[in-house]
Amino acid sequence: MEKKSLLKKITGSREASLVIVLIVLCIAVTIKSPNFMSAQNILEILKNNAVIMIMALGMLCVLLIGGIDISITSTLAFAGMTIGMMYKYDMIESTLLGFAIATAMGAVCGLLIGVIIAYGKVMPIIATMGFMYIYRGFAYLVAQDQWAGADALGSFKDFTLSNSLSFGLINNTITVAIVCYIVFFIVLKWTKFGRCIYAVGSNAEAAEISGINVAAIKTAVYTIMGTLAGLCGALATSVYASAQPNMLTSKEMDVIAACVIGGVSMNGGRGSVLGALLGALVLSVISKALPLVGINAIAQNTIKGVIIVAVIVLNVLTQRMMDKANLESREM
Amino acid sequence: MEEIKLSEYVLELKGITKIFPGVKALNNVQFQLKPGEVHALMGENGAGKSTFIKVITGVHKAEEGEMYLFGKKVDFKGPRDAQQAGIAAVYQHPTSYPDLTVTENIFMNHEIKKRGIIQWKQMNEEAQGYLDELDADFKSTAEMGALSVAQQQMVEIAKAVSTRARIIILDEPTAALTANESQKLYKIVDKLKESGVSIIFISHRFEDMYRLASRVTVFRDSQYIGTYDVNGITNADLIKAMVGREINDLFPKPEVKPGEEMLRVENFSRVGYYKNVNFHVRAGEIVGLTGLVGAGRTEVVESVCGITRQSEGKVFLEGKEVAIKNPTDAMKNGIILLPEDRQKTGLILSWGLGRNVTLPIVKKLSNNGFTNDKKERELSRKFLEDVDTKAVTIFDPASSLSGGNQQKVVVAKALAQDNMKVIIMDEPTKGVDVGAKAEIYAIMGELAQKGFAIIMISSEMPEILGMSDRIYVMCNGRVTGELSREEATQETILEFAMEKGGKKKREEAAK
Amino acid sequence: MAGKSGRTISATPDKSLKKALLSWEGMLLLLFIAINILCKCISPVYTLTNVLREMPKYLTEIFLLFPMAYILLMGEIDISVGSTVCLAATMACLSSNAGVPFIGVLAVGLLTGTVCGMINGFLATRFRELPTMIITLGTQIVFRGIAEIALGDGGSVSLTNADGFRMIAGKVGPVPYMFFIVILCAVLFTVIAEKRVFGRSLYAIGSNSRTAFYSGVKVNQMLFISYTVLGLLAGVSALFLTSATYGANTTTGKGFEMDAIAMAVFGGISTAGGKGKLVGGIISAFTITCLRVGLGQINMNPQVILIILGALLICAVLLPNISQSISDKKKKASRA
Known part of the structure; x- marks a missing residue:
């Protein structure tokens, strides 16, 4: 086997090239706007994108088993709206309880989806499309044409403003995100459950024959996704200091995009926590950076879309170049 | 106790x-x-x-x-x-x-x-x-x-x-x-x-x-x-x-006098796959193309048939140069391919036998672009019966057939194209049981007698030696040897297939 | 070449009314009738005239079902259609407000849609390694993004002169023009899919695109054409939509692709490709539309309607699976 040069290793690793892209981006923006790399700014970016970053972890697992979930923002809205209403009508007061309820709701929503996909053998795109309608509908039903504003949320909204979880160090929202990332990193790399996820995504038939309970793994993955969506429902309500039934509509594509940019394959079996993190960071840096370099915020989505297309096309082109080089090196 | x-x-x-x-x-x-x-x-x-x-x-x-x-x-x-x-x-x-x-x-x-x-x-x-x-x-x-x-x-x-x-x-x-x-x-x-x-x-x-x-x-x-x-x-x-029965003549190779040159491939090269490949086939001939797995045989014929494109080289049909840029060009010129992987590229497993057979000729059988189901049914039935496919109706899904029978459907599909001059069969008996093998060899022999030019890619020594009039051996993307039926032996073929023969040839040429 | 064993194979197709009724399309037809009866019972104003009057709102989406079905039959997908509709509607409105004569406005709308479709087609055929889900995810964001830029800070545009568009929204008696065009497209697309060589090739590509290619089917060409046609029809849909809303904004067309895919899947067209019939999609589209109209007439919460539709979609795919596994288990048990 040929020894790979360091350069080849770096360009071959998606994660490595993303780090380089991120560094280049940050440098470029900082040149134009020196404030960009300030601690305050960085923390602000992280806080505002925490929801997408956390959900990207769940989507990572879903994509790893070769599935997809477009219902996540509906679950998020359903969970967030429910606790929003509970706060509004003084049914609950404690922040912890709010988070617990939202997360539990998300888990149940995800479980239902998982069972239908894994045991009902419904294709993920169809199942999650159906639930996208259903859960969003539930969110509207719970709202009853109302919404929960800042005053209704009381002390709940202060969650995002305080640093209590990390004993005063960093914002709570960011702490939650960091904890999630650490947990997922460990589970996916060092536990049997995590490796089974990769196995199912790489070759579900082989996994079945190996004795892995593929249906259980699939159900678990969608449940995890739902749990994170529920958690983010509470988080988003706190961050935006409001709960509305149309929270984060269409943002599920952002979550998927973060994973795709991060090198997660839609065919399953390939992708990493680091990749998802970098993908989400690249996206959030770009959106924050655009106005600072003079591009109107209105063009944000277009740029985001163009970048996604560019990334995936570039991926293909580099793969083709590598294949071509491989062929040319063959001695005939 | x-x-x-x-x-x-x-x-x-x-x-x-x-x-x-x-x-x-x-x-x-x-x-x-x-x-x-x-x-x-x-x-x-x-x-x-x-x-x-x-x-x-x-x-x-x-x-x-x-x-x-x-x-x-x-x-x-x-x-x-x-x-x-x-x-x-x-x-x-x-x-x-x-x-x-x-x-x-x-x-x-x-x-x-x-x-x-x-x-x-x-x-x-x-x-x-x-x-x-x-x-x-x-x-x-x-x-x-x-x-x-x-x-x-x-x-x-x-x-x-x-x-x-x-x-x-x-x-x-x-x-x-x-x-x-x-x-x-x-x-x-x-x-x-x-x-x-x-x-x-x-x-x-x-x-x-x-x-x-x-x-x-x-x-x-x-x-x-x-x-x-x-x-x-x-x-x-x-x-x-x-x-359960005796197979006496496993290789019913009829004696056929080869006619005009049908297909000639000159200087065929494709970066990373094959280089300077030359061969020809005449009417009525069965030419064997063998070598170890990975020698480049399938890659060569897939370029000849328009599936992939060669980097350089020419294809001549009946003496005239033809440009083949896609599978349709090849089929129009009468060059038909029976692919190596019949399940992945030869058949649509979920379809019935009839529709599989008529897939390449739907347009030909159509009325101004409207599909003619009746003609297709009759035609596919005829060809499926000709090759003795074990099936009940033409609507049986291809997935329900055994390997040998699936191969026969692929053969029927090729025969149904009707204007063929050159038939290229890539590993026609791979995964096929002995009984069906004999039947496929019989079909090959009959086709040769009818004057078609046949190229057979195979890794199985017995069928290469048993069916070919001439044998080309490839190794590492090059043609390393050409043998006639008489001079071919298992040992010489293996030598050419493992490059020893090739090196010898090149050294001799350099002298 | 005589068959050695003299074995014959049957070529007579097995056509029975029972089989037709029990097929997915047959059941859908029964469902269509059942839903109409249901609506008639629960809503006193459920008449043909009323239904036709409310149809235009939904017809704009039903349009997209046909070309989307072609894409699905080939085993691909396009989730950028809603954004294409948005962009085409935006361009049409802007050009109309800029004084372009109505014929030009129509051209702008159609052209925008077609170009969007061609971009999708180009990317899908030149980069076959990429799943079309991802490609159209990207273009979905780009197309709507361009519309956002064009719409500027307000995020919306209203027609200053709606005369031309009012023409399109005209009717023949109680039946809107759009309805005729939808029926025309329905017939055209169905005939092509069932009876033309193009349709046979579609199913071939969806069942096994490699075999189709090896057998001479021009796969890339058909992909490109299908995406382009989807874009063109998105343009048509945008024009009809504008004739009802007299404007466009950044949320125009949101969810259209999902609705089109849902109608197709409910109609029996699998996202995996190669399975399903256009007739199923048409019946399911009208079934769902009638249900929506009926439920809307009794003032059911639109969100609840969405929930019902979502549940219907899932049941439509789940129930056949469940019944299949029950019948498999029965077969196993009866042999024990």
């Missing part, structure tokens, strides 16, 4: 019957495996071998019958039970995880853990240990998908060894291997046998059987026919047991 009966067999099955909806896949079969023996399992396609293996490995549960492992009765509820009992199987198509590393593939589902945490370093080292024992030329940290078929098979064997299997089953182990790799595999089997493992292997190749096995069991039509000593049996006996 109960007497514990110790069996002389390490594995014994009695009266096994397995039924699927509408078909009895196994009918009261029996089998005995002695400790430390290598036991071959042979039979036509559809005889029940694969199903039988799946019963042993716990994938299927038999409706009737008993299985005894080391003298004790066992009842597997699933593949996991069989694995834990010490039975491992290495299948023809590696059932592995292409995105994961070799180590992960070996240790999947029995990882080395400390308090729930996977110990990667230790696993990598142990996996490397298994690979070294098998004389592997790759590392345990390599990605499975980047390995060749032979290497992947080695990983599967390492996996079996790592589970401390006492019984290892190999399903067509040499089907996708080159001669070199097959030799390596034989050595591995020897090693396994020495370490006390008992082995069952399925193969269509008599050479495998003679080299490795001490006994051979034959199944036919879901039934157990008999178990024979490899030393005492002849090819003819074995064929008779497998097919």
